[in-house]
Amino acid sequence: MKKLFSTITLLTAVSTITPLSAAPLDADQQQLVRELVRSTLIENPEIFVEVMGELQKRERQAQADAQRASLDNNKDRLFNTSGDPFIGNPKGKLSMVYFADYNCGFCKRQDPILEQMVKQYPDLKIIYKELPVLGETSREAAELVLAAHQHHPDIYQKLHQRLMAKPGGHDSASIAAAFKAEGLDVDELRKKVDGTIKATIDNNQRLAAELGIRGTPAMVFADEILGGFTNADQLSDKVKSRLN
Template identity: 55%
Template sequence: MKKTLILATTLLMGSLNIQAQSLDDQQKQEVRELVRKTLVENPDILVEAMNELRKREIAAQQNAEKQMLEARQKQLFENPENPIMGNPEASVTIAYFGDYNCGFCKRQDPILKKIVEENPDVKIVIKELPVLGPESREAAEMALATFKLDKDKYLSVNQRLMSRPGRHTSNSIKAALIAEGVDSDKLKVDESVTRQLEENLRLAQELGIRGTPALVFPNEVLRGYTEEGVLKEKIKQRL
């Protein structure tokens, strides 16, 4: 708030200084004194300027986000190396950035599963985003390696990893794979897995996603945990 107030004042003074460039030094000083007096006597002017500046900042952020989304549609929603949840032919697509060690993702995941089960017009593109340490990275690598080896087993592995309370260890990750009938010795974390994780991290940075979960529609980014009712309304608006 303080920074915004200072910036608003600076912009206001700067604008007046530009307009006063044709004045002599005495006239410029008189203008400055008049501005100072006006602001002191009418502080609401600064509040209005601050509010207007904030509106412009928000509009600029939204415009930048819109442009980035338009430029990244294929990477977000049409990458065949990304696993999906739900009907592949659904009309509404959401990209889901999650981490297996994220507590809020463990709450978000069942909501997404329920939504795609209830609504064949929705599909979720899963974007593994391991940002919470080496075990997050290991879990994401094993999940994607499972997808490459046997696509049919990916979702069960994904959901088992996500449903475990607390943080993962290498042992818990291996146990999840064994429980779903996946031989971890046959899994290969190759260049395509690494490339996909790096692309997911880059997309998240470009979209201003600082953590998980995050849900991305073709024209909107929802950062953080999203309540079921809110998400259903967002989907309804797009059907």
Template identity: 30%
Template sequence: MVTETPDNASSKQESAGTRGRGLRVLAFTAVAVAALSVALSGLALLFAVGVLPPLRKTDDLERQLHAYILANPEVILESVKGLEARQQAAANSEAAKVVSERQDEIFNDPDAPVGMNPQGDAILVEFFDYNCPYCRQAAPLLGKLENADKGLRLVFKEYPILGPGSVFAARAALASRKQGKYLAYHQAMMSYEGRITETSRLDVAANVGIDVERLKKDMQDPAINAAIKRNIALAEALRIGGTPSFVVGKEVVRGLVDEATMKRLIASARGS
């Protein structure tokens, strides 16, 4: 029996992230191959029904199809786009079902830190990584929205997928709650310039008044690793593979969006 330490968990999460990126590359390759197959089948049908010129006896079907594709490369692009659109629609439908079925886990998890308006009537959930440059870009926007809308409740889901530094930072952030310093630490980390490492995240902690030695001990709490694992599993169920990603109302938003879009989503969530 192997006892999983926090560091073992960190390594496994990093490996999972690496495997995930590799699988996405393979998935795209599969999409392209599938699209090519669809295109070739469609072209064969066009020959059969007479839309394309009939095959000459001296010509080989494969050579004619190859020539047609070279002359009309948009056929492949259109096939790939169509297949991707169908896959995205399926992913969105699956994610909407998860949002409907797991409301409390997404919006009301007591282990998930919240922003400055804990009693807000509109909830915006962010899945983020401290080493994600787009998450750092999103932070000022979220702060602006919070300050302007006292009914907006932010829920933070630590989703460390960019290496060991990200995992260390997420664990430290969750441990900082025991000293009442989560928001101060979170904001400092999001404004940090450079890559977050084990050393830098402790420096940031000290700069916002956190007792670093106590923080190190609190980070060993098994509940912290458990919370991060739940976030990762929830993100996978929601078909979230990158950061930042948001859940607001009934929608899952993957990637950074502008202020107008975010306001529209928040208004829609409040209306529902």
């Protein structure tokens, strides 16, 4: 009540000094307004808390609106890009996009959870978008994996799992070893990394930027972006609520 009274007093005083039809305030009137505002805020500092809370609320709403608009504008690029690797049901009722990097520690934790999700929910399809953001070997691995997917699609998932299973980051030797373990010749695959594969990764990076995705892992539904690692229970709830 005290805060409300103080605010009303302030507004009344200001409106008395500056009626709508009045000329601009002179120096004395401006000083009086400043003193009234200052004293009101000093006596009622909780006003700052309320103002900051309202600003944060409006900022969150603006971010949510922008995210929804971006998702709507990029729906085809997310869910209907031909040739993207995926796991799960190709005709599933629910699709989710997964942005990942083979040097990302949190992706290595996220990956088994996604495999669990497609087993738990037969109507789920998870689309992989290679997003190398952690250095040159991230890009090297992504390009070679897409070349493998293009020419040896039956080996893609095992290769993906093997690369994700290595603790820590990759170097060129560990990447080559993973491919060799799956019976693939890295040198031959390097020759098949063409402009289309490079463009796919570039497009993934542009798409992620437009969606406000700054790192990996990131999972995208048609109506929501999950940035960072998401545990099994949380992700299961997200999937279940959209399938029901």
